[in-house]
Amino acid sequence: MEHCGLIRTGYVLERKHPRVNRLVESPAAAVSPDAGLSPKELAAKYGLAVSNARPPLREYTRQLWARRHFITAFATARLTAMYTTARLGQAWQVMTPLLNAAVYYLIFGILLGTSRGTPNFIPYLCTGIFVFTFTQSAVLSGTRSIADNLGLIRALYFPRACLPIAFTVIQLQQLVFSMGVLGAIVLLTGVPFTVNWFLILPALLLQSVFNAGLAMTMARIGSKATDTAQLMPFILRTWMYVSGVFYNLSVFTAHAPHWVARILNCNPALIYIELMRHALIDTVTSASLPPHVWPLAAFWAVFAGIAGYVFFWKAEEEYGRG
């Protein structure tokens, strides 16, 4: 028992056989003396897992559900902290979407005149911008969600999917402010309130799930390839220009080959924007919507949500390294 190598036997034994300094030069041949187990077998015997191994998907989902209060509290705290250094504080929540709308109206509505042929252009434009901004900023903050929170990840253990989801919730909360502004703009420009407004809720729900899935996908990519954060703004801008944010895409798709029109009409960003316009503006009738718009909206949400979640979970043990 005296020369048992590295693995200690416990104190009762040690006191019976007090050891002198154990100078350890060759640690490779370490075998647990009392059981004769290799370290691996010892670990297996006591149910120890490989450090930071990712839990199975079901268990992971259960842990994530248990952290739902963390997700909402984190999002709210971050949102309120966002403008604390600005003098106008929370007023920026409302000013930012307003200023955005003003800039785009100036350029696309007045200078470039893309408004021709689109009735109710101001609410039409604002809806497009606000809805797209939701996806855009969810993707951007999702990309940085791991790298920006390494301290938290390293200090405490929680399912890392909390972070991209929380950042999506932050963007959703900001969108709620924007929607308030939007509602006011819509009513001020003379568009009536209709029952269709209740379609906002399912459309927002589907878009949020889609965004969360996208944010989780980008969080994994962004945690590995740090160049992604530099590249994303360009990809997102391209996406914005093909999503009919500033103009009515059907003007363009009417003359394009059938397959091009079909692909453009399956664009999830376009679908969520069109659904919101349909809900808010009475001149956007269901006939003017792209074909199969609700099934496609649901498909994109479920597909992106599940695929993003599984994709993120697959690398769970790797976040926080580096």
Place this chain on the structure above:
Amino acid sequence: MADVTNATETVVADGAPTTESGTSLVTEPGQATPVLEPGKVPTVVVDDVHIVYKIHGAGSGKGSATGALSRLVSRKTSPTIREVHAVKGVTFVAYKGEAVGLIGSNGSGKSTILRAIAGLLPPEKGCVYTQGQPSLLGVNAAMMNDLTGEKNVVLGCLAMGMPYAEVRERYEGIVDFSGINERGDFISLPMRTYSSGMAARLRFSIAAAKSHDVLLIDEALATGDARFQRRSEDRIRELREEAGTVFLVSHNNTAIRDTCERTIWLESGIIRMDGPTEEVVDAYEEYMGKKK
């Protein structure tokens, strides 16, 4: 606690009286800080771990744009990657209720091995097995710097999986323990305004609010004042009694002597000595004294 039955079996086989949780009831009569005997239930098994750091952009020609482009085109890995073999085959087992000190000169691989136990560094060779998910408290592990101390406490507890009611219940205790409010209402200020000592105290208080299976402390207490260090040593003792395992990296040998009864001495990535704190720290002090 999946291992309870296993644990009890082993201990009973040794003939020592045990509690339900498998902790042996034999205590050392003459010891200044009575500690329950660990019933030989391992919580951390480090099996011949080698860790190699790959450092990008070391050496000449670092990060120039043309160099990066030509590498992209030629699909060659960066010639400037240098490898540092920081830990060279470390093997040990830590048990329930133990506090293990890690000592050694700067760059001997102490922090590296802690990060490997926490799963933050993948070993090049070998494996680390742990009970539950270890938490690592580092000296500059910031939490949420732009949020107030108050928010950090609440969010930290929620992240560790406490329900809301428990967070509310423990909030006062955590703030009192950290001593942040001793000189006025600092808990409602953003954490970025805290001194490094204050931030370290709050972080430790939050992490120590929950009982951990394995808690890794990397110099996180060094910046606290003497009073806080005494308090945190008491808390470490409590955590051990709750059948957790605590690892402490410190250059403060007194802190190691006060909190740990076992110490591992690392030198250039290998274990030089592993045993009772008194012996190991004495040998280490002698070694350091000679090398002046």
